[in-house]
Amino acid sequence: MKYWLMKTEPSTYSIxxxxxxxGQTDHWDGVRNYQARNFMRDEMQPGDxxxxxxxxxxxxxxxxxxxxxxxxxxxxxxxxxxxxFDPKSRPDTPxxxxxxxxxxxxxxxxxxxxxxxxxxxxxxxxxxxxxxxxSIQPVTAAEYEAILSLAESA
DNA sequence: GCCAACGTTGGC
DNA sequence: GCCAACGTTGGC
Numbered sequence: 001m002k003y004w005l006m007k008t009e010p011s012t013y014s015i016x017x018x019x020x021x022x023g024q025t026d027h028w029d030g031v032r033n034y035q036a037r038n039f040m041r042d043e044m045q046p047g048d049x050x051x052x053x054x055x056x057x058x059x060x061x062x063x064x065x066x067x068x069x070x071x072x073x074x075x076x077x078x079x080x081x082x083x084x085f086d087p088k089s090r091p092d093t094p095x096x097x098x099x100x101x102x103x104x105x106x107x108x109x110x111x112x113x114x115x116x117x118x119x120x121x122x123x124x125x126x127x128x129x130x131x132x133x134x135s136i137q138p139v140t141a142a143e144y145e146a147i148l149s150l151a152e153s154a
Numbered sequence: 155g156c157c158a159a160c161g162t163t164g165g166c
Numbered sequence: 167g168c169c170a171a172c173g174t175t176g177g178c
Contacts, residue, residue, distance in 0.1 A: 009176090033161080055176055113177080131159040133175050 002043065003139040005051040005127055006065070006101070015052050015062045015106055024103040025068055029076045030084040032096060036136035041071040041097040043138075050101055051139060051147055053127070060110035061147055069100035107151045121146040 006028060008014065018026050031037060050065040073094035076082040089095035116122050126137040139147075 007176095059177065131176095133160065135175090 002045070002048045003050075003141055003144040004039070004044065004048060004067075005053055005061075005137045005139050007053045007055050007135040007137075009056050010054045011056065014054065015103060018052070018065070018101070018103045019106060025100055027069075027074075027098050027100050029074045029098045031074070031098065031135055032084060032086065033135060036134055037095075037097055039136045039138070040099050044099050045070055049144060051144065052103070054110070058110065059113040061107070061113075061116070061151070062110045063106040064104045064148070065101040066104055067099050068102045071097040071099050074098040107154070109151070109154045111147065111151050111154060115150070116147075119146070119150075 010016075018024060028040070031040065044067050046067050046069060048067040050067060051061050052063045052065055054060055054062050073091070074084070074089075074096040075091075076084045077086045077089035077094065077096040078091055079085055084096075086095060113127070116125070117128055122128060122143055125139065125143050126132055126134065
């Protein structure tokens with residue numbers, strides 16, 4: 001089982017939007033970065049655990065989710081009406097992929113990014129690296145557990 | 155609003 | 167294949 005962090009801009013799509021879906025489950029569409037695509041297409045599996053992260057005005061880890069469907073083509077890429085339309089992606093040769101995730105927990109208090117900095121348990125976390133913009137990031141089991149502990153004690 | 159860090163585009 | 171220009175992300 002692997003662990004991940006998935007970023008979202010809450011004014012576009014927040015943890016509350018995910019919770020509002022039937023079964024608290026939705027597809028994670030719109031990722032248009034090849035490295036992030038590769039993680040979803042090639043590595044993410046049902047059962048993998050996910051930290052949900054809000055970027056923007058109040059950057060914070062806000063809850064957890066679980067992957068419930070492995071990577072499959074992101075159909076929004078070939079929808080001309082979609083904000084994420086990409087004419088290079090074709091149904092027979094899809095460029096972009098997504099997974100389905102189910103929200104597991106929403107933290108009672110978001111765990112702000114600034115509270116994570118400087119913690120030795122998280123010193124190697126991708127999220128805290130300078131200039132790290134990748135929207136799908138691998139997380140270690142130890143980092144995942146550390147985040148959960150912080151969330152519970154917050 | 156600023157700006158650093160990246161990714162992409164396109165001329166050559 | 168190189169690299170300058172440009173657009174985007176996202177923290178501050």
